[in-house]
Amino acid sequence: MKRLIGVLFALIVACIPMRIHAQDVSLSFEYTGQKIEVEDATMYYSTDFELLDEVPSDCGIYIAVTSSGPKYYEIKPKDVEVKVSYNKDWRFGDPEIEKYVCEGKEDLNFKLMINTNDEFEAENDYNGNYHFVFSPSKTTDVKVEKTRVEHPDVESIYNEEGTYIYSTIHGLKPIKLMDAGEYTVSFDLNETYYESVPFKVPILPRTVQLKLVKQTKFVGENDPAFENDDYILTREPGEETGDYKITVKSKSKNYKYELLNGDVFTILDRRENETLKKPYIKEEPKEEKKEELKKPEGPNKEKTKNNIHTGVSVNTGVNFALLSLSVVGIGYVVLKNKRQ
Structure with a gap:
């Protein structure tokens, strides 16, 4: 019918x-x-x-x-807009069609194809009901975008084994820096596929704290040695007695020295401290202790009894000398009579 x-x-x-x-x-x-x-x-x-x-x-x-x-x-057919962009993960040797990434508003399945005129086409099962409009429409118009690799600035302290900076990209060799200083670095990547954005890495010197022995000298003497393999000590100028500030400077940019003590140099006056090779310390005069006056003792009664005051002053030393001469004279006369 x-x-x-x-x-x-x-x-x-x-x-x-x-x-x-x-x-x-x-x-x-x-x-x-x-x-x-x-x-x-x-x-x-x-x-x-x-x-x-x-x-x-x-x-x-x-x-x-x-x-x-x-x-x-x-x-x-309903027009379906499809944006085509470069696949940043594509690498040489991968299928050419995988170099491109498609993004559309409609949730439709299709297979991206490239015709002989380098134009994009969509192979699909929608019976011609959808017209896929690619933007850009040709492969030659797709901008090749590199993967942008960024890293924040990093502040570090000097390490004798080196400072290492790693990337989020698996297998990428880290950046290694050995000395303290200001660096601007970027990762070593294949520039065909990556764009490494430079970033700053300030490496600060490591602080070493010093405890020095007290340094002194006498007026007119030479200063002691103020230098070693690691640092140099410098004092304030002057040769008069007194204290002078000491500062320290590192010989290496990798270290910074800090004086905890011993940061004063003293010049001594030889007249005040001639025999001592040590810092002169001027002592304050001590107050003399006042002794209490003793009351005079009363006369010794026993001595008073033995000493009889006659009113005649006798010189015992002279009397002893006269007595000795008399004895010698008598002895001489006796000896002379015997010889006769």
């Missing part, structure tokens, strides 16, 4: 001087995935004059039979 109706409709249409061209299509609709009905239409035919069982929903040109006569109408 459908075939008979189709033949009759074909005869009717054939009697009408009409050809199917773009200008002959009176109605146009965009694909929605739903059936698209024409107002006052009772039957729908394909352009091959085949009666359709239901209202069309796929893209194409159809004939709708209305009370005013047949009308040609079209269901156009």
Whole structure:
């Protein structure tokens, strides 16, 4: 029955001087995935004059039979915009088509293809209902974007084994810095695929605390040695007695020295401290202790009894000398008489 109706409709249409061209299509609709009905239409035919069982929903040109006569109408594919960008993870040797990444608003599945004119195409199973519009449309217009590798500035303290800075990229060799200083560095990457952004690495010198022995000298003497393999000591100028501030300077940029004590140099006065080779300390005069006056003792009664005051002063030393001369004289006379 459908075939008979189709033949009759074909005869009717054939009697009408009409050809199917773009200008002959009176109605146009965009694909929605739903059936698209024409107002006052009772039957729908394909352009091959085949009666359709239901209202069309796929893209194409159809004939709708209305009370005013047949009308040609079209269901156009829906445009789907697809943005094409460079795949930063692509490496030489990978399939060429994987060099590009597609991003669209519609959640549609398709396979990206490249034709002989280097234009992008979409291989899909949507029966032509979607028209994929690629931007850019050709491979030559896709901007090759490198992977941007960034790292924050890093402040570190000097380490004798070196300062290492690592990247988030697996397998990438770290940056190694040995001495203290201000550095601007970037990772060593393949510039074809990566852009390494420079960053700053200030490495501060390590602080070493010193406890020095007290340094002194006498006026007129030479200063002691103020230098060793690691640092140099410097004192304030002057050669008069007094204290002079000592400062320290490192011979290496990797270390900074800090004096905890022994930061004063003293020049001594030889007249005040001639025999001591040590810092002169001037002592404050001590207060003399006042001894209490003793009361005079009373006269010794026993001595008073033995000493009899006669009022005659006797010189015992003279009397002893006279007595000795008398004895010597007597002895001499006796000896002379014996010889006669």
